[in-house]
Amino acid sequence: MIPVLIPVLTTDRLTLRAPRIEDFAAYAGFRASPRTVTVGGPFNEREAFQQLCAILGHWHLRGFGRWMIADRDTDAPMGIVGLYYPEGWPEPELAWSVFDGAEGKGIAYEAALAARAHAYDALHMPPLASLVDPSNARSVALARRMGCTPEGTYDHPDHGTLHIWRHSKEERPS
Amino acid sequence: MSEMIHTRRLILRRPAPCDWEAARAFSMSERSAGLGGPHTLGKSWRTFASELGHWEIFGYGMWAVTLRGEDTAIGLVGPWTPPDWPETEIGWMILADDLEGTGIATEAAKAAITHAWDVLKWDTIVNYIAPGNTRSIRLAEKLGAVLDPDAPQPKPDEHTLVYRHTKPEAEA
Numbered sequence: 001m002i003p004v005l006i007p008v009l010t011t012d013r014l015t016l017r018a019p020r021i022e023d024f025a026a027y028a029g030f031r032a033s034p035r036t037v038t039v040g041g042p043f044n045e046r047e048a049f050q051q052l053c054a055i056l057g058h059w060h061l062r063g064f065g066r067w068m069i070a071d072r073d074t075d076a077p078m079g080i081v082g083l084y085y086p087e088g089w090p091e092p093e094l095a096w097s098v099f100d101g102a103e104g105k106g107i108a109y110e111a112a113l114a115a116r117a118h119a120y121d122a123l124h125m126p127p128l129a130s131l132v133d134p135s136n137a138r139s140v141a142l143a144r145r146m147g148c149t150p151e152g153t154y155d156h157p158d159h160g161t162l163h164i165w166r167h168s169k170e171e172r173p174s
Numbered sequence: 175m176s177e178m179i180h181t182r183r184l185i186l187r188r189p190a191p192c193d194w195e196a197a198r199a200f201s202m203s204e205r206s207a208g209l210g211g212p213h214t215l216g217k218s219w220r221t222f223a224s225e226l227g228h229w230e231i232f233g234y235g236m237w238a239v240t241l242r243g244e245d246t247a248i249g250l251v252g253p254w255t256p257p258d259w260p261e262t263e264i265g266w267m268i269l270a271d272d273l274e275g276t277g278i279a280t281e282a283a284k285a286a287i288t289h290a291w292d293v294l295k296w297d298t299i300v301n302y303i304a305p306g307n308t309r310s311i312r313l314a315e316k317l318g319a320v321l322d323p324d325a326p327q328p329k330p331d332e333h334t335l336v337y338r339h340t341k342p343e344a345e346a
Contacts, residue, residue, distance in 0.1 A: 021231050024257050046329060049256035054220045056227030061191050061219075086223070088216035158216065 016067035023077040030099040038133035078102040081111040094128040131162040186237035193247040197222040200269040208307035239282040252286040260326035299339040
């Protein structure tokens, strides 16, 4: 079997690359934090390990997926961004999260723009959705900054009611 | 690294997206009770994705077990190695429900264990089994593993039975 080639994207400050086991401590720390409450967390290390592996397996099952956001200079892991489409999701979602310490620097914005451009340019996807918990003010602000418009709600079986933010294909910040 | 093992009756290969249906049917049924199931569709999918991803991360992982001449996965058996676990584990999920008494699970697990000693060069092999999972306990004992009550526990929040395998003497 030929391993899935996970493309590497680069931006001014970031590398978007396949997650590696060296990222596990940072990833598990984030998954164990209260910030994952809106997606069923906090998660213990056992769950976080399975989730990290599942990020890789998602690429095999769908042909696309999520990247580790890494510092372009140091390669330090800073968050997760990309297309998320597990069973039970209404459509492929542009999803993002940044780890503690990487917030408030426009990291998620820069990474999400690159992931969105890849979805449109390389995968030719239709206008993407992002599912955001309305209590997650930072994500709501990022959806707005990316030019998304609200488009109703989705009742997720596990995560409750999420707001759908629709990305435009036209609005492409340079 | 090798991505296939042949035994008398079986082929163990790297799991692939085509194994999803077999994994889903198992995970959403009562047969996954020993692993915390039955699970929802979403949880089942994410668990299966993690089996595929483990290979991507480590270059090894749980093998899809197939009968020679067929390509349907009837089991998953092999390494599962979270970095925070105290020892390297060989785990298994028997996906098909009609293997009882055939020795297939034993044959598959033996092959995965031999591969872990000889190819992965592991120093220890354990099976982590939930108390009460009698089918898994039977299989571990059939494979010659012995309950090690003093072994370090992998899960801080729940007691796990640790069955330990003995490394064969190195052959000259």
